[in-house]
Amino acid sequence: MTKTAKGSLLYLDGVSVAFDGFKAINNLSLVLEPGEMRAIIGPNGAGKTTMMDIVTGKTRPDTGDVIFDGEVDLTRHDETDIAALGIGRKFQKPTVFESHTVEDNLELALDRRRGVFATLFYDQTQKDREAIDRILETTRLTARRHERAANLSHGQKQWLEIGMLLAQNPKLLLVDEPVAGMTDAETEETARLLREIAQNHSVVVVEHDMGFVRELDVKVTVLAEGSVLAEGSLDHVSNDSKVIENYLGR
Numbered sequence: 001m002t003k004t005a006k007g008s009l010l011y012l013d014g015v016s017v018a019f020d021g022f023k024a025i026n027n028l029s030l031v032l033e034p035g036e037m038r039a040i041i042g043p044n045g046a047g048k049t050t051m052m053d054i055v056t057g058k059t060r061p062d063t064g065d066v067i068f069d070g071e072v073d074l075t076r077h078d079e080t081d082i083a084a085l086g087i088g089r090k091f092q093k094p095t096v097f098e099s100h101t102v103e104d105n106l107e108l109a110l111d112r113r114r115g116v117f118a119t120l121f122y123d124q125t126q127k128d129r130e131a132i133d134r135i136l137e138t139t140r141l142t143a144r145r146h147e148r149a150a151n152l153s154h155g156q157k158q159w160l161e162i163g164m165l166l167a168q169n170p171k172l173l174l175v176d177e178p179v180a181g182m183t184d185a186e187t188e189e190t191a192r193l194l195r196e197i198a199q200n201h202s203v204v205v206v207e208h209d210m211g212f213v214r215e216l217d218v219k220v221t222v223l224a225e226g227s228v229l230a231e232g233s234l235d236h237v238s239n240d241s242k243v244i245e246n247y248l249g250r
């Protein structure tokens with residue numbers, strides 16, 4: 001394992017993966033510092049989802065280092081292990097339990113962390129109640145606590161699912177296109193919400209909505225054809241001729 005991963009939260013170096021000879025990820029290197037929020041942008045097919053799949057153990061890279069928390073070689077772990085190590089992922093489409101209340105959804109997420117056996121003998125503790133209160137507050141859902149998830153707006157369902165991730169207290173949250181389909185007001189609120197979450201967690205956000213990425217106000221990595229095309233502030237990458245040619249100018 002390379003020494004340079006030390007001190008980083010997520011370290012990808014020289015990562016490649018090919019599907020039927022097509023390199024979806026091609027010598028990708030990326031370093032996330034502890035406590036950092038990073039936005040990943042790039043054209044369709046750039047490899048953003050595949051990169052997340054590699055980090056979460058869904059896809060094994062053909063080559064390269066994928067190191068979590070400075071020392072854990074993620075290529076040696078499966079998806080369940082990686083979730084338990086503290087990497088939570090939110091997919092684009094919300095998958096909340098529609099017929100359950102908001103609070104029950106969060107409780108189920110806490111249960112998942114606890115495991116099946118403990119859950120059999122489970123009585124909601126003061127600590128859990130506090131955790132749920134905190135998450136409801138963060139996700140702007142306190143007033144909807146007893147509402148069935150089916151009755152939430154699309155944006156609120158996305159926030160609830162982010163809350164379910166928080167219930168598992170991950171060190172790193174991977175969030176895939178959180179604002180797709182949201183209203184402008186929900187999009188703005190989501191940027192605020194993620195910035196709050198990033199005060200205590202590291203976050204990687206994949207998103208196409210440039211207005212939202214601007215609101216996040218974090219370092220941006222532009223992927224194209226499976227590699228990093230540019231990295232820096234949104235203004236910096238937006239003025240990069242390669243980025244304009246491959247992505248923004250399209």
Ligand SMILES: Nc1ncnc2c1ncn2[C@@H]1O[C@H](COP(=O)(O)OP(=O)(O)OP(=O)(O)O)[C@@H](O)[C@H]1O
Nearest residue numbers: 019020023024042043044045046047048049050051
């Ligand atoms: N399991 C697979 N088998 C074959 N090809 C795949 C597989 N997964 C991804 N690909 C291909 O790899 C490339 C990268 O896809 P990926 O979904 O990672 O891109 P993306 O940046 O997430 O795109 P989008 O913005 O459209 O979600 C695409 O050309 C895709 O067709």
